[in-house]
Amino acid sequence: METVNKNTYTFPDRKYKNRFKNYSINGKSLLILLCFIFSSQVCLGLTIHDQTKYYTITVGRSITLYYYGISGAESFSATPWGMGTECIKVTSGKNGQTGWCTIKAVEKTTNIPVVTVSYAYKNAKGEIRDIYNFYNNIKIVELEAVSIPGTLTLGIGESYSFSPTLTPSDASTTYKWDSSDESVAKIENGTITALKAGNTIITCTTHNGKTAECKITVKPTLAENITIEPSELKMDPGERKQLIATFSPENVSSKKLTWESSDRDVAIVTNEGLVVALSPGWTIISANTTDGSEISASCILQVEKSGASGLKNIPSPEMHIYTKEGKIHITHIDENEEIKIYNPLGQIIYTGSPQDIPVIEEKGLYIIYIGKSAVKILL
Numbered sequence: 001m002e003t004v005n006k007n008t009y010t011f012p013d014r015k016y017k018n019r020f021k022n023y024s025i026n027g028k029s030l031l032i033l034l035c036f037i038f039s040s041q042v043c044l045g046l047t048i049h050d051q052t053k054y055y056t057i058t059v060g061r062s063i064t065l066y067y068y069g070i071s072g073a074e075s076f077s078a079t080p081w082g083m084g085t086e087c088i089k090v091t092s093g094k095n096g097q098t099g100w101c102t103i104k105a106v107e108k109t110t111n112i113p114v115v116t117v118s119y120a121y122k123n124a125k126g127e128i129r130d131i132y133n134f135y136n137n138i139k140i141v142e143l144e145a146v147s148i149p150g151t152l153t154l155g156i157g158e159s160y161s162f163s164p165t166l167t168p169s170d171a172s173t174t175y176k177w178d179s180s181d182e183s184v185a186k187i188e189n190g191t192i193t194a195l196k197a198g199n200t201i202i203t204c205t206t207h208n209g210k211t212a213e214c215k216i217t218v219k220p221t222l223a224e225n226i227t228i229e230p231s232e233l234k235m236d237p238g239e240r241k242q243l244i245a246t247f248s249p250e251n252v253s254s255k256k257l258t259w260e261s262s263d264r265d266v267a268i269v270t271n272e273g274l275v276v277a278l279s280p281g282w283t284i285i286s287a288n289t290t291d292g293s294e295i296s297a298s299c300i301l302q303v304e305k306s307g308a309s310g311l312k313n314i315p316s317p318e319m320h321i322y323t324k325e326g327k328i329h330i331t332h333i334d335e336n337e338e339i340k341i342y343n344p345l346g347q348i349i350y351t352g353s354p355q356d357i358p359v360i361e362e363k364g365l366y367i368i369y370i371g372k373s374a375v376k377i378l379l
Contacts, residue, residue: 080116178203
């Protein structure tokens with residue numbers, strides 16, 4: 001949109017008295033043009049103000065020119081002429097002190113149509129004294145293609161603003177933007193913001209349906225450091241303790257860890273960081289990231305001897321625990337007693353009554369919790 005204010009331009013003034021026929025535009029008599037626009041009230045001492053402008057309009061788009069401070073002007077008009085006028089559509093009007101002219105390109109042409117915007121001022125006697133002519137030369141182009149980067153990699157929280165390239169370069173357009181997965185990245189007015197790790201495709205569409213795509217990869221935020229609390233621990237056999245892992249930065253994409261015990265005879269640890277002490281000794285409980293950062297932290301654990309709360313192979317004198325063909329059997333136990341069985345990885349594989357314990361096919365050291373007592377058993 002172009003704004004034109006006659007007060008901001010310096011016009012080449014031309015004063016004419018009797019020789020109007022000597023002034024012409026593109027070979028056409030100005031007198032004929034003036035008489036057509038302003039009737040025959042041409043007087044001696046007339047001043048004509050000329051201004052030539054050049055505009056490029058893309059097919060399907062328009063520009064609006066504004067002319068301010070013309071409240072006393074006569075006969076405001078916009079007249080297309082020359083070759084190629086069939087390829088433009090012109091509308092105009094005047095509202096108080098402002099005149100306007102909208103030019104829309106409807107079809108491509110190699111010609112340069114001209115839209116002449118004219119208005120005049122009269123003196124006290126009603127005679128035309130000043131005429132303003134704006135010769136707006138219109139170049140019409142058609143948008144053939146739009147392009148944006150084909151691929152882009154961002155970190156979570158990062159932004160990027162697209163600057164599309166148009167063919168031809170002097171074309172203009174409006175843009176519509178879309179993201180195939182707005183949970184990964186959103187886009188608004190050509191600026192994309194990465195939200196979470198993943199992939200999405202950004203599509204740019206012009207006013208005439210030309211499109212371009214960019215494949216977006218949002219990288220995960222990797223852990224830079226982790227700590228385990230507590231970093232040193234003393235436990236009694238049969239005791240359980242939850243370790244807490246803290247990540248830096250806090251907004252890491254994945255907080256999943258793998259937990260390991262360096263000596264499973266001393267203690268085991270679950271996938272959630274729950275440590276189960278088994279027998280006296282030392283072991284190191286390690287937590288390792290799974291996001292590719294290869295960061296780890298550890299806790300040094302000492303399991304001490306304890307008479308009161310230690311690991312009891314048989315929780316009561318009458319109870320008998322044994323294995324046969326991969327199945328754990330417990331005798332002399334209340335059938336309503338709930339038991340829990342942990343596998344060698346520290347995962348609970350069974351919770352229920354002692355009568356319904358399933359067959360366990362994998363060999364290894366298992367922990368059976370009966371009330372507050374824990375029993376080791378080797379399959």
